Structures are given as C-alpha cells and as structure tokens.
Amino acid sequence: MDVKEVGAQGKPVDWLITGLAxxxxxxxxxxxxxxxxxxxxxxGVAVAxxxxxxxxxxxxxxxxxxxxxxxxxxxxxGVLIPGFVDSHTHPIFFGTREEEFEMRLAGKTYVEISExxxxxxxxxxxxxxxxxxxxxARLLKRLDRFIEMGTTTIEAKTGYGLSTADELKCLEVLAxxxxxxxxxxxxxxxxxxDVPPEFKGRKSDYVxxxxxxxxxxxxxxxxxxxxxxxxxxxxxxxEDSRRLMNRGRELGLGVRMHVDQLTPLGGAQLxxxxxxxxxxxxxxxxxxxxxxxxxxxxxxxxxxxxxxYLRQSEEAPARAMIRAGLAPALATDFNPGSCYVxxxxxxxxxxxxxxxxxxxxxxxAATLNAACSLxxxxxxxxxxxxxxxxxxxxDLPNVGHLTYEFGRNPVVAVWKNGRLVHQRPEVQGVRNSL
Numbered sequence: 001m002d003v004k005e006v007g008a009q010g011k012p013v014d015w016l017i018t019g020l021a022x023x024x025x026x027x028x029x030x031x032x033x034x035x036x037x038x039x040x041x042x043x044g045v046a047v048a049x050x051x052x053x054x055x056x057x058x059x060x061x062x063x064x065x066x067x068x069x070x071x072x073x074x075x076x077x078g079v080l081i082p083g084f085v086d087s088h089t090h091p092i093f094f095g096t097r098e099e100e101f102e103m104r105l106a107g108k109t110y111v112e113i114s115e116x117x118x119x120x121x122x123x124x125x126x127x128x129x130x131x132x133x134x135x136x137a138r139l140l141k142r143l144d145r146f147i148e149m150g151t152t153t154i155e156a157k158t159g160y161g162l163s164t165a166d167e168l169k170c171l172e173v174l175a176x177x178x179x180x181x182x183x184x185x186x187x188x189x190x191x192x193x194d195v196p197p198e199f200k201g202r203k204s205d206y207v208x209x210x211x212x213x214x215x216x217x218x219x220x221x222x223x224x225x226x227x228x229x230x231x232x233x234x235x236x237x238x239e240d241s242r243r244l245m246n247r248g249r250e251l252g253l254g255v256r257m258h259v260d261q262l263t264p265l266g267g268a269q270l271x272x273x274x275x276x277x278x279x280x281x282x283x284x285x286x287x288x289x290x291x292x293x294x295x296x297x298x299x300x301x302x303x304x305x306x307x308x309y310l311r312q313s314e315e316a317p318a319r320a321m322i323r324a325g326l327a328p329a330l331a332t333d334f335n336p337g338s339c340y341v342x343x344x345x346x347x348x349x350x351x352x353x354x355x356x357x358x359x360x361x362x363x364x365a366a367t368l369n370a371a372c373s374l375x376x377x378x379x380x381x382x383x384x385x386x387x388x389x390x391x392x393x394x395d396l397p398n399v400g401h402l403t404y405e406f407g408r409n410p411v412v413a414v415w416k417n418g419r420l421v422h423q424r425p426e427v428q429g430v431r432n433s434l
Contacts, residue, residue: 014418015049016069017393018060022079023047024399025383026364031299031327031372039360041399047080049389052418057383073420078412079399081363082383083152083390084344085370088280088301088331090157090190091142092135092170094126097337101309110262110310110338111234120160120194120230123336127160127170135173136180142334142342143181147422149343150392150411153184155256155331155374157228159193164214167191171223182421184390186374188256189218192229192236192244207240211247219251225375226254226277231267238270245274254375260285261306272296278329278373282321283307283314290317294324299373302365303333304350305341318355329370330362345402345410352403359403389418 023042026032046060048067056063100118104110113119127135146154158170171187178185191214192207199206218224227248231241245255254277259267261281268289271279279293280301293300302316321328330347333339341347348362357365371381379388394410396402402410414422 010066010068013048013050013055013067013069015071015073015389015415016046016063016067017049017073017075017080017391018046018064019077020045020047020060020075020080021077021397022399023057023383024079024081024360024363026368027382027384028368029378031369031377032364033322033325033327037322037327037361037364038358039363039399041360047383047391049415049418052389054383054385054387054389056385073393073413075393076395077397079394079396079402080383081150081392081394081399081402082367082381083392083414083416084150084366085153085374085376085381086146086151086331086334086344087155087278087329087370087373088157088303088333089154090159090333090335091139091154092127092156092158092173093123093160093336094130094135094138095123095336096340097122100337104311114194114234119337121197123160124162124196128163128166132169132173132176135170136176139173139177140181143177143183145342147183147414147416148411149345149409150394150414151183151342151344152390152392152414152416153186153371153374153376153380155186155188155226157188157190157193159190159228162191162193162196164209164217167214168217168221168223171218171221175223182416182419184416186226186376187224188226188228189215189224189253190228190230191215191218192241194230194235203240207236207244210244215244215247215251215253219248219253224253226256228256228258230258231265231270232258232262233265238266241267241270242274245276249274256280260289264289268293271298277375280331281306282316283312285317287320290321290324290326293321294326299329299369300326301329301331301370301373302351302355303331303339303347304354305347306333306339308350308354309339309341315354318351318357322361327369327372328365329373330365331370343409346406349403349406359400362403363399389415391415
C-alpha cells in the first residue's frame, strides 16, 4: 500500500503490530478455490488497527512513520494470520465419552456404539440434567481454550438436548456465552441430531415434533441463525432431511447439513438441491455429489480429524473438490464423542497430511472459506484494510511451520475485534504502551 506522511505525531491508531517475519492471509470477501486458495505471504510489513478494524497492512517502516499507536506489539519474528474460524463444533455438553474411544480401539464402529445406546444419545442425559448456569460455565472454559488455540469465531451446534425445552436451553447458553466471552459464536439448531430415547421406534413422531413445534419455536426465539440435520440412514434419511431443512428455510433459518459422512447416501446432492450454506463431513461423497455441490456453490466443511478419531479409512476427497471448483472449509468438529479436539493448528496439519493440501490452502480453508460458509466473509477471514481485526500471532519462523510443526500450540497472542484477548504469559513484556 502507499502510505503518506501525516505529520510528526502520525495518525492515531489503537495498535501497531511490528517485528513480523510474515503476514499470511487469503484475500477478498468471497470463498476461494483453485490457485486463489494459496494464501498470500507478505514480509517486512506491519499491521495497524483502529476501532476494531484493520486500517493498514504495509511496509513496516512506512507504517511506523505514518501511525502513532496507543499500544504496540513486537511480533519478535513471528507470523501473523487471521484468527481461525471453526465452522463446525458441538461445544455444549456435560460429560465426556472416553469409554467410547476405548470401544473404538477394541474395534467397535460408530453405528455399533450408537445402536448400543452410546454416541449422541449418551450425551443427552447430562445436558438434560444440567442447569443452564452449569452448561454456560463449562462452555466458557472451552471457549477460553479455543481462543488460546487462535480461534476467534466458532459455529456452535446444539443437538444434545433433543427436546424442545432442552434445545432452547442450549441456545440460551450459546447466547449468554456470546455475551460474556470475546469469541464470536454463530448458533445452529441441531435438533435433528438423533432420535431421542423416548421416541425410540417412533422416528416419524419426532420428525413431526421438529417440524411442528421445535423449529417454529427456535425461529421465533431468534436464538439460531442456522438449522442442521444429521443425514444418514440410521438417523434421518433423505426425505426426512428434505422436509426438515425446507421447514427451517421457510421459517427464515439458514441450512447446514451433516452429509455423506458414513455412507454415500446422496446427502451432498440434497444439500445442493436445498442451496445449503454448507455440506459437512463428506467422507463418502460420490463424484456426482461433488459436481452437484460445485454447481450449486455449496461450501464443503471438512473435518479431517474425525475419520482418524473414528478409525475410518474413508477421507473426504478434498483435492477432487478443489479441482471441481469447490472452496472447502476446515473445522474441528469439536464434540465429546467423535473428535474431542479444539486445535485448528492440528486440523491444518492433518488436512495437509491426509488431504494433500498445501499449508497456504489449508490456511485459507480455515479462515476465509470458513467465514464465508457462515455468511461472514465480508467482515472476517483475511488480513486486509476494512476487515475486522481478528488476528493470531504465531511463534513460527514462516507460515510453512504451521503444518510442519505438530504437537504444540504456536499461538502467542490473539486479537478479537481489535482487542488483545489472549497473550502467552512469557511474552507479557512484548506489549508496550506509548
């Protein structure tokens, strides 16, 4: 950028982040695919922040002359990236399910565990019995961990209440956490996560409850932006999913869908038919499903740690999706059963190793494309003037180390909406007020 002198004192800004080895970011406001997925890397630049927004990204010496910062941060040769946008999480639960992990190690499958009363159903009792206050307290601790890992925005699904009262309770928990915590939460109603035990053998009755009571009340409450459904033959098949998502759309909710995770059921084609904001998982998607998603412009949200966690051999065909013109996003799918992981840096490493994504492709997928899947690409996901200042500083010599180094958290500091919300204790002295 061109920076002009504005006087000895310089233009006042809130922050000036200097001493950076690199700034790595995708560009633009829309989802990127193909060659555009390779995030741009700039060296010798600084970043100025004011009023919660990025106001300049340019030559460090020029920005030093041009801006007078209230506070400065010396990056000490680190890499600055956009805050991660985790576009698929299930963070509201009471207890963990490590015993199911041991069952999988012994050879049990996801469906076998579910049919034995485990899986999603095993989380229902804890959520139903816990108070809103207890669930909020536990969620806030998890949100702290997200921030520590460089994540500044999450999509958060309900789905462990599976009754009208408990699903609304979970949405109220998300709203309260959104008020109390700096992380940005995008709430999704996932009442169609499974059939609750009281409706065993009466799936059609539960679908009717979702259609006639739960979805209308959720829409009326204004507590959810999206609705979602787990589209698999052992839970909600194609026709039930079509009815539920059409109902949600009629009520003003956006549509997100779990599809083709365990079987090639054709959920991707249904997501394309419905114009869903995202089609998630897709480990078993067919070539026809990929073509349908591409034609409809649906963003695939891929969760590369889930097949590893579930000991499945199928991987989402990310490279085929990119070749087809799709703009994949990456997410943790953080939940107590199939992926008890909150680290987006680990997700990026596995996307590189399992999908064959380059580091810069994976970074774009975990920031801009993920933001676009949530309808926030105009505001989030890149380091450009005019975008919200959601940033993560990494103690890495270059962006390639983001996927190359594995097993530690590289995040030094995090800004959300222009405010420093996390700083590793040993670098407290790096921040200098002027």
